[in-house]
Amino acid sequence: MSGAVQTSAPTRATSGGLLEGLGIPEAEQNAYLRVLASARCTEAGLAVELGITADRAERLLTALAHRGLVTRHDGVPVRWSAAAPDVAVEALLLRREEELLRTRGRVGELMRAYRQAQQPQTADLMEVVTGQAAIAERWRQMQDGARRHLMLFDKPPHISPTDTELERSLLARSVRIRAVYEAGSVSAPGRLAEIREVVAAGEEARLLPQLPCKLAIVDDRWAMLPVATGSELQAAVLVRASSLLDALTGMFEAYWHRAVGVPDAGGPTLGAGSRRGELLTLLSAGFTDDSIARQLGVSPRTVQRWVHEVMEDLGARTRFQAGIQAARAGLL
Structure with a gap:
């Protein structure tokens, strides 16, 4: 037949999928592979090979030309030839990679939209507090609102000195304060003496070599812990009454029972020496x-x-x- 593809072109069963990663539809892939297997072909010849109409063949060839995979040669009849795959397909790959990189760059924008949509569902459970001043202020508000108990994991980094006056006021209101101090948190000279002062005022204090994180729990209403570990505390999560708060409370109790008490200045002795x-x-x-x-x-x-x-x-x-x-x- 005049203008038909005069070669053993791949069958439809084996032609699809080779360019699927580039987002090219299977019909265009089949058309491209048949043009690729011939020197030049016509729209009518391609229509016969694929079992489609000539108009459909023309639309497929035009789409391939737009992708840079085939070239149109004007004449009577119009003929089409395939571009060299090492050039044409490579160009498509680079374009696809650029599109993927642009999409990746918009993930942050998509996440902001997602969080805004989810916020009504989570705002009552968790809140992220950013900035050391804001964290310190929120912590003060939590202590002011304490009614029954305050539980602490004390470990670096610290964003403000211990407010002993505020702690004494809590103890005066019969708020039970329990604190587990990490060894690194009390290693500074004089720090153990400061802890003994608040212990004398009523705080219950214990020591452990290491703690999993900084943590503060107030009653069964709030907990606050860092967003991430590090040498600086720049963001914290405020957790309200939920199963997560229950889990944090359970974690505190487990570490509390493993810890050892802070000794008094004249504590128990072993044979000789008050220390x-x-x-x-x-x-x-x-x-x-x-x-x-x-x-x-x-x-x-x-x-x-x-x-x-x-x-x-x-x-x-x-x-x-x-x-x-x-x-x-x-x-x-």
Whole structure:
């Protein structure tokens, strides 16, 4: 037949899908592969090959020409030839990649629209507070609203000094305050003495080597924790009454029961020296020799000697074992 594709073109069963990743419809793919398999073809010849009308063949060829995959050669009849795939398909790939990059750049815009739509459903449960001043102010408001209990995980970073006067006012209102301090949070000189002051006023304080996050829980109404870990606290999540708040409360209780108490200045002793109980507590809380030395105002060498003596007295082979045995013996 005049103008038909004079070659063994791929069948329809094997032609589809090769250019699907470029978003090209299967009908255009089939047409392109048949033009690709011939030097030149006509609209009428392509229509016969594909079993479609000549008008349909012309529309497919025009669409392929718009994509840069085929070239039109005017004449009688009009003929079409395929562009070299290494050039034409590569150009389509680059264009597709640019479109995908632009779409990726708009994900943030889409997420803003999504959050706005979801906000009515979540605003009553969670709120993100940004900026250290705003976080400090919201924390003060939470403390002012406390009625029954306040539970804290105290670990760096800190955005403001401890307001001992506010804490004393809470204790005066019969608000129970429980705080678990991470070792790194009380290692600064004088910090343990500050904690003892609020303990003397009524706070219940304990120590642990590490805590999972900063956390503050007020009654069964609010909790606040950082959005992300890091050296600076720039955003916090305020959680209202929900199953998430219940889970955070359960986490606090689990860590509270694992922690060791903050020793009094003249706490329990072990044989000799009024600081033995304090030494054992700091050991159990994970303090290093240097940190213990700073807290007790002695040299690291003295701490090492005391630790060795304590381990011998308790029959412990490790520092951790010494802390466990001291706890079992009621020395902490």
